[in-house]
Amino acid sequence: MVPWLNSTLGQYILNQEQLILDEAVQNIFGFNALQLCLPGLDALRLNRIPNRIRIGVSRDCQLQADPLFLPIASQSVDLVVLPHQLEFTRYPHALLREIDRVIVPEGRIIITGFNPLSLWGIRQFFSWQPKTFPWNGEFVSLNRLKDWLSLLGFELNAGRFFAYAPPFRSEQLRQRFRFMELAGDRWWGVGGGVYYLEAIKRVQGVRLIMPRWQSTMTEKVLAPAVQSASRQQELSSKVIQLFPNRSSN
Numbered sequence: 001m002v003p004w005l006n007s008t009l010g011q012y013i014l015n016q017e018q019l020i021l022d023e024a025v026q027n028i029f030g031f032n033a034l035q036l037c038l039p040g041l042d043a044l045r046l047n048r049i050p051n052r053i054r055i056g057v058s059r060d061c062q063l064q065a066d067p068l069f070l071p072i073a074s075q076s077v078d079l080v081v082l083p084h085q086l087e088f089t090r091y092p093h094a095l096l097r098e099i100d101r102v103i104v105p106e107g108r109i110i111i112t113g114f115n116p117l118s119l120w121g122i123r124q125f126f127s128w129q130p131k132t133f134p135w136n137g138e139f140v141s142l143n144r145l146k147d148w149l150s151l152l153g154f155e156l157n158a159g160r161f162f163a164y165a166p167p168f169r170s171e172q173l174r175q176r177f178r179f180m181e182l183a184g185d186r187w188w189g190v191g192g193g194v195y196y197l198e199a200i201k202r203v204q205g206v207r208l209i210m211p212r213w214q215s216t217m218t219e220k221v222l223a224p225a226v227q228s229a230s231r232q233q234e235l236s237s238k239v240i241q242l243f244p245n246r247s248s249n
Contacts, residue, residue: 001133005040008171013194014040016162017083017112020196022046024158028108030078034070036085037061043081043110068094072102081110086145087137093148100152105203109154112196114139119166120193142195154199161185161192 004010018041025033025047033049035042037056044052055063055070065071068091080099086092099109114120116139127135146156164184165177184192 002039004133005038007169009167009169009174010040012165012171012174013163017041017194017196018043020160020162021081021083021110021112024110024196024198025079025081028079030104030107032077033079033081034072034077034102035081036067036083038083038085041083043083044079047079049079068098070098070102074101075104077102078104078107079110080107083112084114084134084137086111086140087113087134092138092140096148096152100154100201103201105201107201108157108198109149109201110196110198111145112194113145115161115191115193115195116141118161118164118191118193120163123167142190142197145197149197149199153202153204155202156197157200158198159196161190161195163193164188164191165193167193 005014021041021043022045025044028047028049030049031051033044033047033052035044035052035054037054037058037060039058039060042054044054053063054061055065056067057064063071067085067089080103082095082099085095089095103109114124114134114137116124121139124130124135124137124139129135142159149156161184164180165174166180168174168177180188
């Protein structure tokens with residue numbers, strides 16, 4: 001994996017993906033954020049959640065653990081980023097269920113993956129080195145991923161495609177097809193080599209409790225008047241007690 005990510009083609013993907021994720025996570029808030037490690041990619045570097053951790057099996061991760069058995073409490077993470085994790089695990093369903101376990105209601109999950117319905121998918125199909133990264137992965141189509149997330153109760157929030165140029169190793173060849181990058185979103189929107197998807201965990205019967213701004217402000221405004229009326233009533237009762245015949249006059 002690492003040698004390919006350090007190649008010109010790998011850097012081409014990582015650089016575009018880093019820009020997409022930087023924009024996606026910078027306005028997501030909470031207490032805890034989690035990224036499953038991908039060497040050379042820091043998906044949480046611009047996120048403002050105080051507790052951010054990268055977890056995985058590689059040595060450059062902050063916490064080494066099996067992603068299928070995360071040492072994290074249930075419903076404790078507000079944001080989870082999965083960069084190219086589902087296509088390179090033997091149990092993608094189990095991985096999603098584990099993420100579903102640790103994420104809080106209304107928490108967010110961000111997924112990136114190679115698009116099988118693209119030039120990258122064609123390159124994988126006709127690969128002469130099928131056992132090398134990334135062609136050894138099981139590319140997951142976007143529609144298939146949407147079905148998996150829907151079954152777990154996630155609601156799609158955002159998404160896009162990128163990396164439209166053919167997966168040539170040569171930088172010069174890719175530069176000749178740079179026009180595809182410029183026109184991809186407009187003319188070939190679903191043909192990007194990589195997709196980004198963001199979803200929110202919805203739990204039936206759970207809703208966010210917002211501050212009661214109107215009632216709180218009303219109580220603050222009326223508090224002096226209520227206290228004044230209560231004080232006057234108290235004084236009146238004392239007068240009646242001191243002068244019991246005053247009311248009859």
